[in-house]
Amino acid sequence: MQIMLNGEPRxxxxxxxxxxxxxxGYGEARVATAVNETFVPAPLRDRLLAPGDxxxxxxxxxxx
Amino acid sequence: MPVFYGTxxxxxxxxxxxxxxxxxxxxxxxxxxxxGIATVSLRREGAGDGAxxxxxxxxxxxxxxxxxxxxxxxxxxxxxxxxxMAREYFGTDWIKLEVVGxxxxxxxxxxxxxxxxxxxxxxxxxxxxxxxxxxxLGGRLIEAGCEVLMPWGAPIGTGLGLNNIYGLRTLxxxxxxxxxxxxxxxxxxxxAAHAMELGFDAVLLNTAVARAGDPxxxxxxxxxxLRAGRLAFEADPMEPRDMAAPSTPQLGLAVLS
Numbered sequence: 001m002q003i004m005l006n007g008e009p010r011x012x013x014x015x016x017x018x019x020x021x022x023x024x025g026y027g028e029a030r031v032a033t034a035v036n037e038t039f040v041p042a043p044l045r046d047r048l049l050a051p052g053d054x055x056x057x058x059x060x061x062x063x064x
Numbered sequence: 065m066p067v068f069y070g071t072x073x074x075x076x077x078x079x080x081x082x083x084x085x086x087x088x089x090x091x092x093x094x095x096x097x098x099x100g101i102a103t104v105s106l107r108r109e110g111a112g113d114g115a116x117x118x119x120x121x122x123x124x125x126x127x128x129x130x131x132x133x134x135x136x137x138x139x140x141x142x143x144x145x146x147x148x149m150a151r152e153y154f155g156t157d158w159i160k161l162e163v164v165g166x167x168x169x170x171x172x173x174x175x176x177x178x179x180x181x182x183x184x185x186x187x188x189x190x191x192x193x194x195x196x197x198x199x200x201l202g203g204r205l206i207e208a209g210c211e212v213l214m215p216w217g218a219p220i221g222t223g224l225g226l227n228n229i230y231g232l233r234t235l236x237x238x239x240x241x242x243x244x245x246x247x248x249x250x251x252x253x254x255x256a257a258h259a260m261e262l263g264f265d266a267v268l269l270n271t272a273v274a275r276a277g278d279p280x281x282x283x284x285x286x287x288x289x290l291r292a293g294r295l296a297f298e299a300d301p302m303e304p305r306d307m308a309a310p311s312t313p314q315l316g317l318a319v320l321s
Contacts, residue, residue: 006108025111032106032149037141039148056108058149059116060123062090063105063133064080064220064248064270 001051018045020055032058065100066243066265068212069158069190073129075100076260076290078245079283080270087122089279094126097283102128103160103268105135106150131192133160138173140180147184159184160214160247160268162194170220170248174201178208185209194247197231199238206242213239214247214268217259221271223251226258236263253282253289260293261301 002011005024014020017033017040033040034056040047049055065072079099084090094102102123109116123130132150137143140163147159163180165173172195181191185208193205197215205213215235218224226232227249236244246259247268256267269286276282 006110026109027112029109029112029114029117030153031109031116032153034145034149037145039145039152041148041152058106058153059109060120060153061105061107061116062080062082062084062119063103063135064082064268 001049003049003052004054006055006057012049015048016046017049017055020049021045021057026057030059034058066245068192068243071129073100073266074098075287076266076294077256077283077287078103078131078247078266078268079273080268081119081123082270083274084279085274087119090274091122091126092280093273093283094128096280097273097287099128099283099287100266101131101268102126103131103133103270104154105133106146106153129158130154130156131158131160132156133194134162134180135160136164137162138164138176140176140183143176143180144183147180147189151189157188158190158192160192160194172196172216174198174204177201178204181205181210182208192245197228197235199231199235202235202239202242206239212243212245214245216248217246217255217267218249220248222249223272224249225251225255226262229262232259232264233262250286253285256286257289257293257296260290261296263297266290 002009012020012023014023036054075098077099078101080103132154134143134146143163163173163176165171181193184191191210192212192214193210194214202213218227243265245266245268246264251272259267273279273283
């Protein structure tokens with residue numbers, strides 16, 4: 001199915017957020033996630049994804 | 065030193081981490097100034113690029129408490145979601161809450177700010193709201209659960225200093241027991257000293273330091289100015305007056321004319 005990853009369309013075979021992160025190459029990287037503008041805590045990443053879901057994967061950056 | 069939500073911080077200088085010429089210069093600015101809090105953000109991470117982890121390692125190695133922000137958020141939902149993501153990643157319930165209301169001025173959206181502050185406070189966050197000098201808004205934020213206010217000096221990144229001295233002085237007087245941080249708009253250490261003289265508890269800077277020719281020196285300059293200004297505030301300054309008053313005694317003045 002196709003999802004939007006950080007604003008870009010991506011085709012994935014995975015059906016859960018956790019599996020998608022693995023398939024997309026995040027591996028063991030520590031990240032914060034949201035799906036469809038809603039925060040998804042790390043322990044809940046076994047949630048199912050649906051076609052068109054908007055997935056955001058964030059990490060620390062400089063800030064003021 | 066200021067106490068925010070029951071935690072005393074080590075300095076009246078809170079420093080942003082953006083726009084430095086290099087990570088080494090960022091670290092030098094923190095070391096030389098002794099800044100007590102580092103502000104950070106969350107942004108999109110590409111798979112395998114590791115940029116976020118490298119930056120986070122740099123910040124953690126400095127040993128300075130972090131204050132994550134919701135910079136760039138224009139809606140309550142964006143800000144609340146970002147705050148939740150930051151709480152998980154950074155392991156702190158402190159959040160610098162920004163809800164931008166206007167793209168040119170980056171002025172806070174007061175309505176969204178209060179709503180987001182209430183949602184986050186109810187959810188256990190310790191909210192540091194980036195606000196204006198508006199006292200009614202300040203009151204609403206306190207009612208919403210904020211125990212700190214962070215009024216702007218001037219719009220973010222302008223370096224214009226304290227644009228509304230009257231408004232800031234009034235805000236300070238309205239809520240004498242609420243810790244207040246001048247957040248944004250400062251360009252020079254003298255402006256930070258002025259903020260201290262007005263009774264504010266701390267300042268939050270980024271651009272003024274990061275964009276200086278020598279950021280580490282500028283950071284130290286701000287730290288010294290904050291100390292000078294705070295000492296002046298605690299020393300109970302004289303009241304200004306319109307007419308001159310001789311400081312040298314008139315008694316015993318020779319008559320030579």
